[in-house]
Amino acid sequence: MLKKLVNIVIFVPLGILLIVLSVANRQTVTLAINPFDTADRMLSVSAPFFVFLFLAAILGLVLGAAVTWFAQGKYRRRARNEASEAMKWHREAEKHRSQAEKLAAQTTLPSPQN
Incomplete structure (x- = not known):
């Protein structure tokens, strides 16, 4: 229940904010990849501005996840x-337990008969 409430409190406003950003930033912009000649059409991309915003957010999420993944590799x-x-020691303990049971079964003294 608490998780649903937290999701609603966080994700609903975030979704509304993203929709508002998308509607407000519909104008087409050009991203020039060539820093020396910005008029070069081969190395430029034109798209609505919110597309670049979303791509930057997605790229940040992916890079952050990759860094976290590699940082936690040693753990x-x-x-x-x-x-x-632990599995090796568990198998060793099971082997000794079975050996002890066999030994106990072999050394069981017969009950004295009256």
Whole structure:
């Protein structure tokens, strides 16, 4: 319930803001990639301004996610190593437990008969 409320409080205003930005920035702009000759049509893109805004936001999200992914790689590697080590020790414990059960079954003394 709290998660839905937080989503509504955050995402509804954000969606409204994005719609307002899209409507307010419909004019066509040209992004010139060639810094020396801005009139070069081969290295320029014309689109509504909100498209460039959305592409910049998406690029920022993707780059941020990639940086976070690579920064946390050492923790994922450590978790994998510790999980494999835990499984190794679990198998070792099971092996010793079965050996102890076999030994206990072999050394069981017969009950004294009266």
